[in-house]
């Protein structure tokens with residue numbers, strides 16, 4: 489870590505209500521933080537001796553924030569696609585056979601993928617998290633962590649579709665205790681790169697008593713609640729069977745809907761429910777790629793935004809979305825919502841860029857340190873190469889085409905250098921602190937072995953991918 493002057497032909501500061509662009513701008517980084525932002529000609533005069541990064545053919549912008557990701561299940565990438573019962577018949581039979589090493593290796597693969605494509609903050613939502621946290625520390629990325637809390641007993645993946653999940657409060661209590669221990673153990677580590685949220689898995693996956701206690705804890709200790717809400721018809725079905733009420737009205741009755749709730753997905757939320765959440769200050773995470781592939785739906789993010797809510801984007805998980813790349817999520821968010829409304833003006837590129845940076849920081853409660861290039865914020869930023877075919881031509885006049893090209897054309901491989909906490913973690917597209925090839929080789933091997941362990945369960949089930957494979961489609 490040191491001091492740098494980072495210049496770019498285009499600098500997206502993400503300040504103000506748009507993308508805060510400065511042409512020929514520069515940012516001065518000192519230690520972990522941004523010291524100054526302005527015109528590169530002025531800053532170059534003011535700081536003549538500083539080492540230079542970036543240049544005339546670069547874009548400089550804040551690092552991207554993936555506001556909802558489960559890196560622990562990355563080894564199941566591509567095992568449950570184009571099917572109806574993604575969770576119970578798709579990934580559950582594999583998941584049962586996962587070992588701690590599979591979680592650790594898969595998670596590292598996911599983090600490498602995100603990092604190389606510009607993700608600097610990962611809102612990771614997993615259990616167990618210790619090994620995953622070690623990955624973040626090893627690679628030098630920032631994580632906003634929620635240890636999954638549920639009351640589901642181990643055999644739950646063998647239930648019939650639609651059967652009520654048996655909840656076991658003692659499991660939930662143990663999970664909550666572990667979540668609190670985890671915070672205690674790790675919060676002061678990683679030079680401020682680790683922050684924490686409370687992660688009840690969903691209103692259908694733990695009882696109302698424990699949910700109430702988590703809410704009290706959140707109020708008392710100031711940790712926000714990161715929770716899947718109305719994430720599918722299976723959740724609404726469980727809620728109606730257990731409580732005779734849908735998820736959002738249930739959460740309202742429990743006093744859980746306020747500015748400390750980060751509601752993920754809202755796939756099944758009605759217009760009224762969506763508005764209620766936004767008006768009460770709850771935040772939303774929109775995962776367009778994952779929900780599109782798993783459910784064939786587009787969640788009501790436009791309605792949420794229209795009601796004054798703040799939303800972020802998330803890649804969710806490799807077995808559902810297949811990729812964990814925020815350039816993919818930005819494009820998906822724009823295209824799917826345009827198609828849903830039959831209107832090319834909805835969800836413009838600048839909005840997706842905000843939802844992956846400054847608005848995501850707001851959603852996670854990290855707006856004081858992340859999301860924009862401003863003095864005093866952490867130096868998490870990207871240097872993007874304009875000399876890549878996907879970003880050619882780069883125009884300033886008569887219209888500037890940078891925001892649309894970043895969202896609709898770039899795929900992530902244009903990200904050349906990544907700084908997190910003032911430290912260069914990716915240089916010339918190479919991750920500095922881990923051996924990418926070695927990890928991919930080991931993860932591939934572990935994936936094949938996991939497949940072998942799960943084979944009997946998969947082949948003897950009604951798995952739709954097995955059938956597709958027999959018919960020559962896979």
Ligand SMILES: [Zn+2]
Nearest residue numbers: 556558716804
């Ligand atoms: Zn999720």
